[in-house]
Amino acid sequence: MLLRNSLLWLAGNRAVQQMVMGSAVSRAVARRFVAGETIGDALAAAETINRDGAAVSLDYLGENVVAADEARAVVGTYGSMLRAIAARHLNCNVSLKLTALGLDIDRELCIANLRHVLETAREYGNFIRIDMEGSDYTAVTLEIFEHVYCTLGYDNVGIVLQSYLYRSAADVGRAIGLRARVRLCKGAYKEPPEVAFPDKSEVDRSYVSLARALLRHGNYPGLATHDERIIEWAKRFVREEGIDSSRYEFQMLYGVRRDLQRRLVADGYNLRLYVPYGEAWYPYLMRRLAERPANLLFVLRALRHG
C-alpha cells in the first residue's frame, strides 16, 4: 500500500516526471503499456488488435491541460484520430479525459471542446468514452456528461464509474435509469477513505455488486478489469442469467494480462483494449506501476540491461 501510494504521489511530481521522461530506459518501459508517441503508432496497434479479434478504444495521453490553445490542439488531435479510424475502417472508438479538454481552465470551454469532438464522432458514426479521473472531478464529469447526453442529446457518449467510490452505487443506479453506457473499473487514483473504500476486498465486492446491476439492467456495459476471479464470476453470472454476449463487453488495458485477453477472444467474448498513445505518458505509466508493483521488476530489469 505504501509503495502504491508513493508511486501515485510520484505521478503528480513534475521534477520526477522530467527526469523519468528524459530517460531512454523509461521510454522503453512505457512502450509496454503505451502504443507509441504518434497517431501512426496508435493506428498500427489498433489494426493488429482488430486482426487478433478485439475492439479498441484509443486514448490520446495528456491530462490537466492548463492553456486554452493546448486544449484546442487536443480537440484537433481527436478530430484527426476519428477521421483516421474511419478511413481505415477500424473497430475502434475513442476515450478522453475532460481535463485534457480544458476542464481545469474553464468548464464552458471544456464543454465547447467536448461538443466539437462529439460532433466529429457523430459524423463518422463513432462513440466517445469520457474517462473518469480523481474524485475531485467525479461530480463535474458526471454533470458534463449528463449535459451533453441528456440536454444536448448526444447519444454517442458514455462514462466511466469506479467501484472504489462509495457514491458509485448511486451513480450506477442513475446511469441505468438514463440508459447511459458505463465502463465499470475499480479506480486508479489515490483517494482518501472519506470517499473511497480503503480496503481492496471491499473495492472488489463493490465491483461485483455494480457489475451485477449493470449486466442485468445496463446499456451495453464495459467490464474493465483484469481480475481473473471477477471475470470468471461474470462469465458464470451471464450464463446463469441468460445474458447474451452481445449485451456487454470486457475491457482491458494494452499490455496488461495479454494471456487473459487472448483467452477471452478465443472463447468468443467481446473484448475491447484501451490503447493510449502520445508523448505525455508519464502519469499513465506511474498509475500502471502503482496497480502492480511487480511491474517495477520489469523496470529494474530494463534498467540493468539499459
Ligand code: FDA
Ligand atoms: P486489480 O488491480 O485487482 O488487478 C487484478 C489483476 O490484474 C492483478 O493481479 C494483475 O494480474 C493484473 N493487473 C492489474 N493491473 C495491472 C498492471 N498495471 N500491470 C500488470 N498487471 C496488472 N481507472 C480510472 O480511474 N478511470 C478510468 O477511466 C479508467 N479506465 C480504464 C479503462 C480500462 C479498459 C481498464 C481495463 C481500466 C481502466 N482504469 C481506469 C483502471 C482501473 O481503475 C484499475 O486501476 C486497473 O484496471 C487495475 O484494476 P483491475 O480491475 O485490473 O484489478
